[in-house]
Amino acid sequence: MKTTNYIENIIIGAGPGGLACAAHLARNGRKVLVLERKDSIGPKVCAGGITWSGLLRHVPESLLEGSFCAQYVHTNLQHIRVHEQDPIIATINRATLGKWMAKTAENAGAAILTGTRAHTITPDHIIVFTPKEKNRAIAYTNLIGADGSTSIVRKFLEIPVNNIGTGINYMVAGHCSKMEWHLDTRLFGSGYGWIFPHKDVISIGAFCDRHNLSAADLKQRLLQWAARQGYDLSGEKAKAALVNSDFQGCFFNNTYLVGDAAGLASGLTGEGIYPAIVSGEAVAKKILDPGYAALEIEAMVRKQRQHRTVVNLSAKHPLICSFLMEWLVLLLRLKIIDFHTLEMAG
Numbered sequence: 111m112k113t114t115n116y117i118e119n120i121i122i123g124a125g126p127g128g129l130a131c132a133a134h135l136a137r138n139g140r141k142v143l144v145l146e147r148k149d150s151i152g153p154k155v156c157a158g159g160i161t162w163s164g165l166l167r168h169v170p171e172s173l174l175e176g177s178f179c180a181q182y183v184h185t186n187l188q189h190i191r192v193h194e195q196d197p198i199i200a201t202i203n204r205a206t207l208g209k210w211m212a213k214t215a216e217n218a219g220a221a222i223l224t225g226t227r228a229h230t231i232t233p234d235h236i237i238v239f240t241p242k243e244k245n246r247a248i249a250y251t252n253l254i255g256a257d258g259s260t261s262i263v264r265k266f267l268e269i270p271v272n273n274i275g276t277g278i279n280y281m282v283a284g285h286c287s288k289m290e291w292h293l294d295t296r297l298f299g300s301g302y303g304w305i306f307p308h309k310d311v312i313s314i315g316a317f318c319d320r321h322n323l324s325a326a327d328l329k330q331r332l333l334q335w336a337a338r339q340g341y342d343l344s345g346e347k348a349k350a351a352l353v354n355s356d357f358q359g360c361f362f363n364n365t366y367l368v369g370d371a372a373g374l375a376s377g378l379t380g381e382g383i384y385p386a387i388v389s390g391e392a393v394a395k396k397i398l399d400p401g402y403a404a405l406e407i408e409a410m411v412r413k414q415r416q417h418r419t420v421v422n423l424s425a426k427h428p429l430i431c432s433f434l435m436e437w438l439v440l441l442l443r444l445k446i447i448d449f450h451t452l453e454m455a456g
């Protein structure tokens with residue numbers, strides 16, 4: 111094993127959380143190295159939905175695939191169209207978002223190494239595998255785990271993950287104009303199926319709590335539901351990933367967790383891009399100023415707990431689940447709540 115160098119801040123994972131953290135630290139004059147195991151930055155199993163009060167206003171419009179002022183929501187009993195003046199949700203290609211965020215971080219002075227997997231973590235150095243070298247050790251002062259729902263940094267901290275969801279996505283060539291949410295409780299429990307239009311592809315997928323359905327059952331139900339919507343996905347390639355919503359904290363002395371590694375995604379909707387970016391920036395602020403209160407994380411966690419309550423109540427009985435989903439959509443229909451109530455933005 112070779113100990114080659116020291117970097118003040120090492121970030122594992124170049125997803126939205128890691129890149130947001132890197133950009134903020136570098137902008138404030140800190141040395142940052144981001145390690146990404148994939149050969150390119152950005153591609154990720156994801157429907158690419160970003161919300162207006164969350165992320166949409168922070169991303170250049172030219173990057174968006176589409177933006178939607180109307181949302182079509184279906185339950186077992188209701189079929190509604192929610193309309194607002196501003197776009198409620200937009201879609202973005204994750205590779206496009208990743209490239210833009212990586213450029214922003216690099217322009218601020220962060221270094222990013224792709225094709226580099228963090229393999230082992232110790233309290234003061236990590237061991238990485240690069241395409242050219244195995245067992246390279248890099249010492250650090252601060253270690254940031256932005257390595258997603260199966261985070262090795264979280265494992266190093268010995269923090270278990272109990273609340274986790276499964277998302278399955280198909281990217282199908284074609285066009286459609288309606289952004290649709292199907293809260294079919296008979297198929298997905300408190301989860302849902304979606305149809306999210308992008309420019310030349312359509313994201314069709316489903317998300318649900320892992321305690322409710324196995325990944326294999328979710329896929330089966332997704333295929334069945336999609337066929338009913340007129341999409342034969344049997345010849346298409348499914349991609350699946352876990353979404354961690356088991357938040358236990360972000361700050362652990364000189365080790366930090368952001369985004370899915372911290373368990374900040376919603377257990378109800380699976381939304382996780384915005385929490386990843388907000389927590390990435392909050393961790394950077396905490397490193398720059400240890401007295402920083404990070405109230406934005408508290409606000410997201412409050413929202414996340416409300417979402418968890420709905421998931422847990424729904425798991426008690428199918429009738430409770432159906433009642434809750436009908437109730438939520440009735441409130442949307444009567445404009446007592448709006449779509450932003452369901453977003454992770456505080």
Ligand SMILES: Cc1cc2nc3c(=O)[nH]c(=O)nc-3n(C[C@H](O)[C@H](O)[C@H](O)COP(=O)(O)OP(=O)(O)OC[C@H]3O[C@@H](n4cnc5c(N)ncnc54)[C@H](O)[C@@H]3O)c2cc1C
Pocket residue numbers: 122123124125126127128145146147148152154155156157158159160226227228229256257258259261262276277278279315349350351352353368369370371375380381382383384386
């Ligand atoms: C099917 C599906 C649909 C989804 N749709 C949406 C949506 O529409 N809107 C939304 O907001 N959220 C959505 N999500 C959730 C969203 O994708 C995640 O919450 C978000 O990507 C979390 O960002 P992150 O930066 O924390 O982690 P990630 O985006 O997972 O990034 C982690 C990075 O770390 C890298 N990495 C992991 N381990 C190592 C290692 N050992 N060494 C080096 N690098 C490593 C990975 O390669 C990856 O690039 C969806 C999720 C799924 C599964």
